[in-house]
Amino acid sequence: MEGRAAGEVRQARERVARRDEAVRAAAEQGLLGPDAAVVGLLDVSGIRESAAALRAAFDAAVPPGTPVLHAFAVKATPLVPVLRLLREAGLGAEVASPGELALARAAGIPAERTVLDAPAKTPAELREALALGIAVNADNPQELDRLDALVGRAAPRSPLGLRVNPQLGGGAIRATSTATATAKFGVGLRDEGARDWVVRAFLERPWLTRLHAHTGSQGIPLPLLARGAAETYALAEEINARAGRRQVDTLDIGGGLSVDFASEASAPTYAQYVRVLAEEAPGLFDGRYGLVTEFGRSLMARHGTVVARVEYAKSAGGRRIAVTHAGVQVATRTVYAPEAWPLRIAAYDAKGRPKQGPEVVQDVAGPACFSGDLLAEGRTLPELEQGDHAAALDTGAYYFAHHYAYNSLARPGIYGFAPDGSGGIAFATVREPQTVAEVVAESGGAHADALTTLRAPGSR
Numbered sequence: 001m002e003g004r005a006a007g008e009v010r011q012a013r014e015r016v017a018r019r020d021e022a023v024r025a026a027a028e029q030g031l032l033g034p035d036a037a038v039v040g041l042l043d044v045s046g047i048r049e050s051a052a053a054l055r056a057a058f059d060a061a062v063p064p065g066t067p068v069l070h071a072f073a074v075k076a077t078p079l080v081p082v083l084r085l086l087r088e089a090g091l092g093a094e095v096a097s098p099g100e101l102a103l104a105r106a107a108g109i110p111a112e113r114t115v116l117d118a119p120a121k122t123p124a125e126l127r128e129a130l131a132l133g134i135a136v137n138a139d140n141p142q143e144l145d146r147l148d149a150l151v152g153r154a155a156p157r158s159p160l161g162l163r164v165n166p167q168l169g170g171g172a173i174r175a176t177s178t179a180t181a182t183a184k185f186g187v188g189l190r191d192e193g194a195r196d197w198v199v200r201a202f203l204e205r206p207w208l209t210r211l212h213a214h215t216g217s218q219g220i221p222l223p224l225l226a227r228g229a230a231e232t233y234a235l236a237e238e239i240n241a242r243a244g245r246r247q248v249d250t251l252d253i254g255g256g257l258s259v260d261f262a263s264e265a266s267a268p269t270y271a272q273y274v275r276v277l278a279e280e281a282p283g284l285f286d287g288r289y290g291l292v293t294e295f296g297r298s299l300m301a302r303h304g305t306v307v308a309r310v311e312y313a314k315s316a317g318g319r320r321i322a323v324t325h326a327g328v329q330v331a332t333r334t335v336y337a338p339e340a341w342p343l344r345i346a347a348y349d350a351k352g353r354p355k356q357g358p359e360v361v362q363d364v365a366g367p368a369c370f371s372g373d374l375l376a377e378g379r380t381l382p383e384l385e386q387g388d389h390a391a392a393l394d395t396g397a398y399y400f401a402h403h404y405a406y407n408s409l410a411r412p413g414i415y416g417f418a419p420d421g422s423g424g425i426a427f428a429t430v431r432e433p434q435t436v437a438e439v440v441a442e443s444g445g446a447h448a449d450a451l452t453t454l455r456a457p458g459s460r
C-alpha cells in the first residue's frame with residue numbers, strides 16, 4: 001500500500017498534470033484567445049478530492065453516527081456551481097451576508113446544512129435565518145438580545161450558538177488573525193468577567209446549544225488553531241457541568257487551515273489537523289458533541305488558476321517586464337500586500353504548453369494603471385514573450401472569484417475543467433465573462449443624466 005506522504009506527492013503531481021492539460025486545452029479550444037485575455041480555471045477533480053479528504057479525516061476520528069457538518073466558507077469562492085459541486089460532495093455552507101445566503105440557496109444547499117456567522121447581522125437577516133431554520137452563531141451580547149426577542153417562547157427551529165474569541169494571539173498575517181485580544185469577532189473570553197457572562201448567558205437561554213470559534217485563517221499555525229478548538233471544548237464542558245445537562249451539543253470549530261502558497265506541497269492536511277486536534281482535545285471526537293467546520297481556502301485554493309495572455313514583453317531600467325491581463329482585478333490581496341500574499345507564477349507558451357528555455361528575472365505585471373500592479377516582482381521564470389501566458393497558481397479561493405473593478409476591468413470568465421472521458425479536457429462555464437455593456441450598466445449607465453438634471457437647492 002502507498003504511504004501517506006507518497007500519496008500526497010502523487011496527488012500533487014497529478015494536480016499539476018491536470019492543470020497543464022487544462023491550460024493547453026483552454027488555448028486550443030479558444031477559451032483563451034483574442035477576445036479572452038484572462039480566464040479563471042477550476043479543477044473539478046481536485047475540488048472533489050479535497051472535499052473527500054476533509055470528510056474522510058473527520059469521519060475516521062468520530063464514532064459512527066456523530067453529526068459532522070462541513071460548512072464551506074462561501075466567501076472563499078462565492079460561485080453557485082462550486083457550491084453545488086460541494087453540496088454533491090456532502091458539504092454545506094457557512095454564509096456571512098444576505099448575498100452569500102442567496103448563493104447557498106441558489107446552489108440548493110438545504111437550511112439544515114447552512115450556518116450564518118456574519119459579524120453585523122441586521123434584525124431582518126436574523127429573522128429570515130430563523131424562519132428558514134438556518135443555524136446562527138450570535139457574535140455579541142447585543143445580538144443575543146435580538147435573538148431573545150425573536151425566539152420568544154417557542155423553541156426555535158434554528159440551532160443557535162455564540163461565537164467566542166479565545167484571544168490566543170495572531171498568526172503571520174494580521175488581517176486574517178481573528179483571535180487576537182482586540183479582534184472584532186465574538187465574545188473575548190479573556191476579557192474581565194466575560195467567561196462568567198458567557199456561562200450565565202447559556203444558563204439563562206436553554207435554546208443556546210452551540211459554541212463557535214474561528215481562530216484565524218492563512219498564516220495561523222496548526223497548534224494555535226487546535227488550541228482555539230480546545231478552549232471552545234473546555235468552555236462547553238464548563239457550561240454543561242453548570243447546567244447539569246448536555247446543553248451545548250455542537251461545537252463549531254471554524255476553518256482556517258493554511259495553504260502553502262510557496263510550493264505544491266499539500267501539508268498541513270486535514271488528517272494532520274485532526275491528529276493535532278485529537279491530541280489537544282480528545283473529547284472533541286468522543287461522539288458527545290456534534291461538530292461543524294467552516295473551511296474555505298484549504299478546500300479551494302489549489303484548484304483554481306488564473307491564466308492571462310502576455311500582451312507585451314518589454315524592459316525598463318534593465319528589468320524584464322511581462323505585461324499581462326491579470327493584475328489587481330483578480331489578485332487584489334497579492335498586488336496590495338505582496339509580502340503577505342505571494343503567488344507562484346507558471347509560464348506557458350502561446351499554445352498553452354509549459355514554457356521551456358532559459359530562466360530570467362522578470363516582473364509579471366497586470367493591466368491596471370498604477371505601477372504597483374504586479375503579480376510578481378523580480379521572479380525567476382522562463383522568459384515570458386509576447387503571446388505567451390502567465391498563470392497565477394493556487395487562486396481558487398479569495399482570488400479570481402473576488403473581482404475588484406479597478407480601471408473598470410471586466411470580470412473574467414470562469415470555467416471548470418474535467419477529463420472528457422476520451423483523453424481530452426472538457427470545460428463548463430461557471431461564470432460568464434462580464435461584457436463591457438455590463439460594466440457600463442453597473443457603473444450608472446442607466447442614470448447618465450442624473451447629475452446634470454439635478455437642480456441646485458432653492459432653484460425652480
Ligand SMILES: *Cc1c(COP(=O)(O)O)cnc(C)c1O
Pocket residue numbers: 073075076094117214216217218254255256257294295296297298
Ligand atoms: C473566513 C472564515 C472562514 C474560512 O476561513 P478559511 O481560512 O478560508 O478556511 C470560516 N469561518 C469564519 C467565521 C470565517 O470568517
